[in-house]
Amino acid sequence: xxxxxxxxxxxxxxxxxxxxxxxxxxxxxxxxxxxxxxxxxxxxxxxxxxxxxxxxxxxxxxxxxxxxxxxxxxxxxxxxxxxxxxxxxxxxxxxxxxxxxxxxxxxxxxxxxxxxxxxxxxxxxxxxxxxxxxxxxxxxxxxxxxxxxxxxxxxxxxxxxxxxxxxxxxxxxxxxxxxxxxxxxxxxxxxxxxxxxxxxxxxxxxxxxxxxxxxxxxxxxxxxxxxxxxxxxxxxxxxxxxxxxxxxxxxxxxxxxxxxxxxxxxxxxxxxxxxxxxxxxxxxxxxxxxxxxxxxxxxxxxxxxxxxxxxxxxxxxxxxxxxxxxxxxxxxxxxxxxxxxxxxxxxxxxxxxxxxxxxxxxxxxxxxxxxxxxxxxxxxxxxxxxxxxxxxxxxxxxxxxxxxxxxxxxxxxxxxxxxxxxxxxxxxxxxxxxxxxxxxxxxxxxxxxxxxxxxxxxxxxxxxxxxxxxxxxxxxxxxxxxxxxxxxxxxxxxxxxxxxxxxxxxxxxxxxxxxxxxxxxxxxxxxxxxxxxxxxxxxxxxxxxxxxxxxxxxxxxxxxxxxxxxxxxxxxxxxxxxxxxxxxxxxxxxxxxxxxxxxxxxxxxxxxxxxxxxxxxxxxxxxxxxxxxxxxxxxxxxxxxxxxxxxxxxxxxxxxxxxxxxxxxxxxxxxxxxxxxxxxxxxxxxxxxxxxxxxxxxxxxxxxxxxxxxxxxxxxxxxxxxxxxxxxxxxxxxxxxxxxxxxxxxxxxxxxxxxxxxxxxxxxxxxxxxxxxxxxx
Numbered sequence: 036x037x038x039x040x041x042x043x044x045x046x047x048x049x050x051x052x053x054x055x056x057x058x059x060x061x062x063x064x065x066x067x068x069x070x071x072x073x074x075x076x077x078x079x080x081x082x083x084x085x086x087x088x089x090x091x092x093x094x095x096x097x098x099x100x101x102x103x104x105x106x107x108x109x110x111x112x113x114x115x116x117x118x119x120x121x122x123x124x125x126x127x128x129x130x131x132x133x134x135x136x137x138x139x140x141x142x143x144x145x146x147x148x149x150x151x152x153x154x155x156x157x158x159x160x161x162x163x164x165x166x167x168x169x170x171x172x173x174x175x176x177x178x179x180x181x182x183x184x185x186x187x188x189x190x191x192x193x194x195x196x197x198x199x200x201x202x203x204x205x206x207x208x209x210x211x212x213x214x215x216x217x218x219x220x221x222x223x224x225x226x227x228x229x230x231x232x233x234x235x236x237x238x239x240x241x242x243x244x245x246x247x248x249x250x251x252x253x254x255x256x257x258x259x260x261x262x263x264x265x266x267x268x269x270x271x272x273x274x275x276x277x278x279x280x281x282x283x284x285x286x287x288x289x290x291x292x293x294x295x296x297x298x299x300x301x302x303x304x305x306x307x308x309x310x311x312x313x314x315x316x317x318x319x320x321x322x323x324x325x326x327x328x329x330x331x332x333x334x335x336x337x338x339x340x341x342x343x344x345x346x347x348x349x350x351x352x353x354x355x356x357x358x359x360x361x362x363x364x365x366x367x368x369x370x371x372x373x374x375x376x377x378x379x380x381x382x383x384x385x386x387x388x389x390x391x392x393x394x395x396x397x398x399x400x401x402x403x404x405x406x407x408x409x410x411x412x413x414x415x416x417x418x419x420x421x422x423x424x425x426x427x428x429x430x431x432x433x434x435x436x437x438x439x440x441x442x443x444x445x446x447x448x449x450x451x452x453x454x455x456x457x458x459x460x461x462x463x464x465x466x467x468x469x470x471x472x473x474x475x476x477x478x479x480x481x482x483x484x485x486x487x488x489x490x491x492x493x494x495x496x497x498x499x500x501x502x503x504x505x506x507x508x509x510x511x512x513x514x515x516x517x518x519x520x521x522x523x524x525x526x527x528x529x530x531x532x533x534x535x536x537x538x539x540x541x542x543x544x545x546x547x548x549x550x551x552x553x554x555x556x557x558x559x560x561x562x563x564x565x566x567x568x569x570x571x572x573x574x575x576x577x578x579x580x581x582x583x584x585x586x587x588x589x590x591x592x593x594x595x596x597x598x599x600x601x602x603x604x605x606x607x608x609x610x611x612x613x614x615x616x617x618x619x620x621x622x623x624x625x626x627x628x629x630x631x632x633x634x635x636x637x638x639x640x641x642x643x644x645x646x647x648x649x650x651x652x653x654x655x656x657x658x659x660x661x662x663x664x665x666x667x668x669x670x671x672x673x674x675x676x677x678x679x680x681x682x683x684x685x686x687x688x689x690x691x692x693x694x695x696x697x698x699x700x701x702x703x704x705x706x707x708x709x710x711x712x713x714x715x716x717x718x719x720x721x722x723x724x725x726x727x728x729x730x731x732x733x734x735x736x737x738x739x740x741x742x743x744x745x746x747x748x749x750x751x752x753x754x755x756x757x758x759x760x761x762x763x764x765x766x767x768x769x770x771x772x773x774x775x776x777x778x779x780x781x782x783x784x785x786x787x788x789x790x791x792x793x794x795x796x797x798x799x800x801x802x803x804x805x806x807x808x809x810x811x812x
Contacts, residue, residue: 038231065224068260093156226257268292464674569608601634609651647674680709
């Protein structure tokens, strides 16, 4: 009974009470495969060992020809004689009353000699008479040692617990509501948690599961039956290898046992619903009702009964504005179970639908006749899934698109799925794999001679180097991309490259340069350029540095508007969660901060293998709740150097607020070291200011052999001050941007004037222009 400790504790408590003459009831609810029947069977076995009389039965889906039949079947006693005229007692006007009396007498007599456990399953299919009899018997036998364990399957379109009438399974639900009011305990069996899944995997495989086994097991969605069939099937088919006390996954193809579960689920559906589910599987784990209806050749309203049946059967579930297969494993089995010719035909049809619906035009580059449509649609679908927060599915689809492209025809390779996959890997902070893909994509773009895509590899690599904390390399690749784009007269990847340069400039303290790149990255709607969602965060951060938080928030109001848009941005820039939370809290809008944290945590929970998302969620939660432990974990798990530095800085601030000066200093110094390693000059300056306010001073210049005059004689800080001044910034503005005092700016400016032999800001600006020194030198 892995993961069912609370329910099992209730069972043992009721059995213990019955041995002292008390009765009791446990009402068990849950969807198919959640372990209701297993719990009843284990309870009956335990009761038998303890000397109880176990009575087990259940309702049938086909219904009841004879009233109260499930109860008599449990007692192994035929109930039909009351309906034979020659045997029916004359003083009983309604044979059902005599049936009820027979049941009560039998149970009461049995309970007089030893405690009784009555286990009744699948009461969602029980008739009204049976349910009414249970209500009466429960009341009449309340003071006898009879324990009732009653189970019903809940439709997945409902939530376990009290409900109003007018929904499926009304009678059984109403019985449970009444019995709960009378004192019965009600238990809803949900998915197993990660700990229970790992324990069950260890039990079934006979060894501790490796992370790849647990990741595959997660696709069962915590459903005990599905999980058991998966793990048992993997073991039977030799798809796991046990060595050294560890179980390692050899194949991630669903075993035949899982396919059998999927077929059984489909067999329980009506014909129209089954066709809908099989067609929808081609669209992916998550899909829109509109796309599924169009694939089925009709409209969503016509398919409403089919959608409702699939939802109630637990095959599909609602996910915001879309539908999804409740269990990823079932989706994979349903899709794989389609005959190959049918699956390919549906993929072609789905490809045309997705591209016609306005999938990114950049990936609709094929000739529209065949496999290129499928490959292009798969890339579009992968990107859609990624932005909806289904990261694992997005990666899987993108990898499949790469596999299909391979050495395929030119029309397929022109969809360039490697660049789409590399972008996702950069978002997931997996730079090494992304670099390898971009290198391959570069060779392919050159071989195909596509001018529009020429800047793609360099722009994509710039983003990868940015998240890896290699600012010089990121800037160099971004400029190379822009040079290529300008030379060929194409802006396809221009916004991406400009956004990378904006981020680099901002981290280096060049706020004006960052804002110029942000402006250059803006393209009119429908321009057909590659502009990832994370670019809006870079733009807002640049505007915040120049104009303050109020102006910045105006650029990201869409992110605060709902979980769907928040997930879209956080999928591409998970570390943005902490910035968004910080801005919301500063504005006094805790509700907005909580919404961002919820979106970040949902993204992490849905994608357990993505450590960057998990670390970002911990960071956001730590900021919201001043939770030092969450921030400390984010410091260790952050997806990139800058993210780890940011979490360390926030940890230092939280500890300082708690008067833990040693801990605060350690956190801030750790942040300072990491910012400096990442080249984040502006962030490092901010941390130095915080440390100075705590009485801790750090030298932030490097000892070097410099000339005594000229630009080469300036220190890094002096150079930064000089260039900001040439942009027309006042001493106060320079101080605010560099996180130093106005007096320190004035001191640096005197040193600059002396070393350069100038006497005013005007002369300094003229000299900088003449010698070509700018903020983007």
